[in-house]
Amino acid sequence: MNRFLIIILFLLLTSTSSFSEGHDEAVTVSNDTVKIAIVDFQRVLTESKIGKDYIKNAKKNIEKKQAALAKLEDKVRAMRDKFNEQKLVLDEKVRDQKAEELAYKIKELQRKTEDFQAEVKIADGKFQRDILSVLMKEVKSVAEQLGYDLVLSKASPGLMYVSTSMDITSKVLDRMNR
Numbered sequence: 001m002n003r004f005l006i007i008i009l010f011l012l013l014t015s016t017s018s019f020s021e022g023h024d025e026a027v028t029v030s031n032d033t034v035k036i037a038i039v040d041f042q043r044v045l046t047e048s049k050i051g052k053d054y055i056k057n058a059k060k061n062i063e064k065k066q067a068a069l070a071k072l073e074d075k076v077r078a079m080r081d082k083f084n085e086q087k088l089v090l091d092e093k094v095r096d097q098k099a100e101e102l103a104y105k106i107k108e109l110q111r112k113t114e115d116f117q118a119e120v121k122i123a124d125g126k127f128q129r130d131i132l133s134v135l136m137k138e139v140k141s142v143a144e145q146l147g148y149d150l151v152l153s154k155a156s157p158g159l160m161y162v163s164t165s166m167d168i169t170s171k172v173l174d175r176m177n178r
Helices: 002-014 041-047 049-086 092-146 169-176
Strands: 036-039 150-153 159-162
Touching: 036 092, 041 049, 041 092, 049 092, 092 159
Parallel strands: 036 150
Antiparallel strands: 150 159
């Protein structure tokens, strides 16, 4: 599917476009061939120094938080098991109090688990925005240096760089404002 989109995009970009009604001036992207490149963002994440460092640090933080959650989970499990063993012999008032404590600890564990998942998601999103910012600058630099007109992301249909010579916005605006 991605190849199909790239081929169609390439054909559209290399053909002459016209927005005129008769034999007016045609708007052309370029007389030369369009050079298109692909960047594999996933590979950049896993193979770049900044990506490797992030993954290493994230893994440490995740393992530390998971260990803390596992301790709390063990504590809740032990509390629940003890309650289940004693609930038939406990006074009703004490049993209700212990049931409340257990319910509170279960909710606390759920909240901490959800908070942990949210933290991981937020940290991952922030990292991806940060690395994408760096990546876009580097893609622009490499594309300009190697003469690429268009750079697409390999994993998703995203435009990462386009040469200013391909931008026909001002010509379209001129024709629309006539």
